[in-house]
Amino acid sequence: MGKQMTEMLKGTLEGIVLAILSVRPAYGYEITARLRDQGFSDIAEGTVYALLVRIEQKGFVDVEKVPSEKGPPRKVYSLNAAGRGFLEEFWTTWSFLAERLERLQVEGGK
Amino acid sequence: MGKQMTEMLKGTLEGIVLAILSVRPAYGYEITARLRDQGFSDIAEGTVYALLVRIEQKGFVDVEKVPSEKGPPRKVYSLNAAGRGFLEEFWTTWSFLAERLERLQVEGGK
């Protein structure tokens, strides 16, 4: 979706992935596919894996290696307590931002 | 509002400032004050000025120097046609993102 989306995703992509993991555990390749299904069509695989490394280092997820029927072993990520806490904060921040932007959008429409 | 906001602002702060300018022309110091009023309490002046330089270089605004009664001359920025076009794109991208995030937020709440 272009460069605007790239910049706008900064900071939110992390929340998006954590939100996906909050529904149920998943592995990288699966998360990438899920993102594409949800309309984020040009998010590169490399981006997702790098993000997963970061959230693992921050301690937001637990990781388990699980053999795959169709290829190399998968690294399954599941959201832990710290991750859920961070996700809550994320939604708070997001709501704050969204509220103000919606106000601006209406104002600009006048 | 912390580091999450910092990252989330990337890409959106530009849109926010353009939206402010779409209502009426303004100068840097004024824009900073307006942002603070709207709840973006810890956006530094330096951030805004740097952003104004960028949007000027991109050709989204016209600039006029206007003397001030209370200090150095002001650089008044007004949104031009290119800026309005970009702002429209911005809202499109924003809506796309917001829609998907709201969906995720609901899903996570189940």
Place this chain on the structure above:
DNA sequence: CCAGCTATTCAGCGTTACTATGTAGTGGTA
């Protein structure tokens, strides 16, 4: 054996917001 799908990793890059500091004009006040 090779093509194609699954699955992960990483180095290098561009963009952005933040930090910290500096410059300059004006008015008030001690």
Place this chain on the structure above:
DNA sequence: TACCACTACATAGTAACGCTGAATAGCTGG
């Protein structure tokens, strides 16, 4: 005069993040 506060703009250096592009590796079917 000297000092301070407010107004107003500018900029060098830094950290964080997503993208690009490429590489590696396991498994299956023709």
